[in-house]
Amino acid sequence: MKTQQVENKYQAVMARQAEILGRASGIDYDRFRKGRLVVDYQALMDSTGYSLGQIAEIQSRCKVGQTPLLELKNLTRLARNLAPSGLGARIFVKDEACNASGSFKARRASLSVWESKRLGYRGVIAATSGNYGAAVAAMAAMQGQRCLILQEVYDSRGLGQPEIVEKGRACEAYGAEVWQTTVGPELFYTHLVLLEETGFYNASLYTPFSVAGIQTLGYEVGTEVKELTGRPPAVVVATHSGGGNSTGTAMGLTAAGCEETQLVAASVDLRGLNMASDRDFNRKSFTTGHTGFGVPFLTNPDRTEVPYNAARPLRYLDRYVSVDQGAVFYITQLLAELEGLERGPAGNTSLTAAFKLAQEMPEDEVIVVQETEYTGAGKHPAAQLSFARQNGVKVMRGPSSLNVPGEVIAIPEKLSDVVYQEIDLQRIRASYLRGQLSRLGIGDETELTEDEVTYLAAETRLSTEECLRLLVTCRN
């Protein structure tokens, strides 16, 4: 088996990717394509064939969902103390760490693994350094499927990110085979080799099943806040990486009748670090939920291991903000010390943004942080900051302005140092549109059909007129 693997060299395997991915997905993506650009996104999502009720039932059988919605009264109190009189929304958090495997990713994995079994695959593969690996492994264990997880862990010295090392351990705890790679985009190549070798189902984060599984989270948030307060949450904040979290949450909120709820995505600011660099890899203290994934996945969602990414956050987001690594560690500490909830740092990215956003909202409104994640050895502020120090990153107290990704982590000196930076969605939309024009190999919007403009408008959450105006500025 292995000699065959050595001969599967890069170009030969990459050339077979459509065939390999097709066999591993059970989805005929071409069925949803309408010409060179347009994809019937709604039809693709509907093709899962599972209603929201059926998804909730499958998840319930898999020990997933119906997590507690907790009010963070002490953090709210501190936010109000900083806010002008009358401002300071009530901060709630959905304690997703209570799902089997310890994160909201179990919602996505439960449905993917269920589908793999229904289609008759013997096992599942997922390429992920995040909680999704443990989620797929746990769901596979529960449903009697074999599981193989592929994760980017080590630099060339063999030094592993503690957060990812822990996730590798968790995958093995649930009985999965784990492939731990060094830094590089060839993760995709290895993924293809393993899919071909095993014939397993590609439990990608980006299939319609994976995204559909998150709808229940948005739905629970919407209905629970309405029951509690009599109206929908004013704002929901989601930690943003590949985009599935915000996409599925938005769909669920809509299903719960919360169309007016504002959806804010939040990422840790790692701008300036190269995600494919062997050196930079261990100079970051967050391995998910950061701008290194968040921005490129907004501007080009189809940079994935599926033919068409079902996570399309630009269709749903109202705002996108970034926060510093130091502020997230600080808020993680406060969540433990003021609220008695010790939860993993990466999932608290959205809570960090929410702490500041709450100060700008009326005090009778509700802001919901839609996830927490488990914490543990390696996946903990002390572990991650110790690792940062060992890798030459300076850790100190100081305002947000002192943070330099890969160089300095500044832990806020005071609560008012917890701030966010607005990322201009209009610029992201322009970048998305420029990318689409260039992929089509056309110079400007006059070469687009009416259907194509309508599609791009939906993709960017603009009216066709607004989209056309923006397209004019994107001419190649």
Add this chain to the structure above:
Amino acid sequence: MTSAAGPRRRWAQIGLVVLEPEERTARLPDDTKKVPYYVRVRGFLQGEANIGDIVTIETLIGRSVQGELLRIEPAYGHSFGQPIEELMEAGIEARGLLRSLEGER
């Protein structure tokens, strides 16, 4: 320890080069381009072997993978790290502020 089924199988970690530097994709930063694309996998060692030997392991899902033996009975070495005084101080400050807002006790 042995049992009726034979000697106890030993858990091990192997490593294998997936792509040599010259086989890697062209679009890489210089530091990454210089090193091989390498993977580590854990499983039960088949037969007796020394560190550095090419061996076969059986993974937790029963698949065989071949590579260089790196470690026998590898421990999970990750921990909760060193104390981070900056965070501990931050916690004390926030709890103090909350107490002061409730009226000093």
